[in-house]
Amino acid sequence: MIKINNLTKHYQAAQGKVEAINGLNLEVNDGEIFGMIGPSGAGKSTLIRMLNLLEKPTSGSITINGTDLTALSSQNLRAARQKIGMIFQHFNLLSSRTVLENVAFPLEIAGVRKKKRLKKAADLIELVGLADRIDHYPSQLSGGQKQRVGIARALANEPDLLLSDEATSSLDPESTRAILELLARIREKMNLTIILITHEMGVIKDICDRVAVLEAGKIIETGSVIELFSRPKQSLTKKFISSVIDFNIPSRVAKYMKAEKRGELIRVSFVGEKSHDPYISHLVKHYSVDANILYGNIDEIQGVPFGTLILGLEGELDKIEESTAYLKSQGLAVEVLDNV
Numbered sequence: 001m002i003k004i005n006n007l008t009k010h011y012q013a014a015q016g017k018v019e020a021i022n023g024l025n026l027e028v029n030d031g032e033i034f035g036m037i038g039p040s041g042a043g044k045s046t047l048i049r050m051l052n053l054l055e056k057p058t059s060g061s062i063t064i065n066g067t068d069l070t071a072l073s074s075q076n077l078r079a080a081r082q083k084i085g086m087i088f089q090h091f092n093l094l095s096s097r098t099v100l101e102n103v104a105f106p107l108e109i110a111g112v113r114k115k116k117r118l119k120k121a122a123d124l125i126e127l128v129g130l131a132d133r134i135d136h137y138p139s140q141l142s143g144g145q146k147q148r149v150g151i152a153r154a155l156a157n158e159p160d161l162l163l164s165d166e167a168t169s170s171l172d173p174e175s176t177r178a179i180l181e182l183l184a185r186i187r188e189k190m191n192l193t194i195i196l197i198t199h200e201m202g203v204i205k206d207i208c209d210r211v212a213v214l215e216a217g218k219i220i221e222t223g224s225v226i227e228l229f230s231r232p233k234q235s236l237t238k239k240f241i242s243s244v245i246d247f248n249i250p251s252r253v254a255k256y257m258k259a260e261k262r263g264e265l266i267r268v269s270f271v272g273e274k275s276h277d278p279y280i281s282h283l284v285k286h287y288s289v290d291a292n293i294l295y296g297n298i299d300e301i302q303g304v305p306f307g308t309l310i311l312g313l314e315g316e317l318d319k320i321e322e323s324t325a326y327l328k329s330q331g332l333a334v335e336v337l338d339n340v
């Protein structure tokens with residue numbers, strides 16, 4: 001378990017004090033893939049660099065499995081850091097070393113004997129699917145392959161925690177998918193906790209269990225990925241989600257309603273098994289209203305369906321009210337859209 005308590009980081013810059021992280025609290029469970037998303041300047045890099053004390057907090061604590069990293073002597077901190085792996089956007093590989101030598105490097109630093117470290121490195125290179133590139137140099141590899149080397153290197157000291165700093169941000173969509181699949185696989189295999197920062201909501205959607213949205217050094221919203229995607233509260237969260245799911249009402253629908261508004265326009269959102277229930281046919285049969293599906297969007301996050309439908313309900317006003325009450329009673333989120 002990782003506990004971040006009242007963490008702050010202030011920088012002294014030429015133009016004055018910069019409050020990069022501002023009283024941040026967070027708990028991450030063992031074995032979780034936890035995503036942090038936020039716009040440029042929100043403090044993501046500062047935060048992730050503080051998690052292994054590459055950056056020293058101004059105040060607050062970071063406790064990993066009961067040990068407060070901020071209170072450790074430099075020798076104990078060095079040992080604790082070995083159990084925290086990190087991967088980077090630009091891979092940070094040593095260009096004059098081969099794949100094997102790059103992966104073996106942290107073991108060399110930790111004082112592991114040559115034969116043992118080369119065997120360990122070769123096993124990890126096999127694990128990340130690069131056995132046929134073991135003697136290549138970084139310049140001979142694609143971006144996705146370089147990141148695989150970065151991952152193998154980060155795993156060399158058998159960490160409990162892996163920090164990922166925009167690890168897929170410079171990769172194409174196909175390599176991104178492959179790297180995310182690899183991260184999910186090693187989480188299972190090695191019982192890892194992964195904390196990743198990203199500015200891409202697609203990454204969060206594909207791989208994370210929980211997510212925190214960061215703005216101006218603070219967490220403004222947090223929850224399970226499915227909660228956040230299906231019921232975002234903050235406008236920034238909605239903005240990020242709209243990059244992978246379109247929440248806007250198409251102008252075609254708006255025009256239709258303006259021209260022919262006879263009833264009510266509602267947005268119905270559902271999650272999980274609710275997406276299988278025949279509530280629209282029930283509505284039409286039992287409440288004497290017509291339900292016109294004007295727009296819809298059904299997606300799946302890690303096997304859980306969720307979606308949104310925009311319905312035009314036509315009929316007598318009291319029947320429409322009864323219909324929306326029925327939908328709400330079924331556990332669906334219903335929002336009346338007046339200002340189309």
Ligand SMILES: Nc1ncnc2c1ncn2[C@@H]1O[C@H](COP(=O)(O)OP(=O)(O)OP(=O)(O)O)[C@@H](O)[C@H]1O
Binds near residue numbers: 011018043199
């Ligand atoms: N060494 C530093 N000295 C002064 N200010 C800094 C320093 N590092 C970061 N900052 C400032 O702290 C704030 C947070 O920066 P940080 O790099 O953590 O944000 P970020 O969310 O990672 O942004 P990006 O997505 O652009 O990398 C910014 O205002 C930045 O200018």
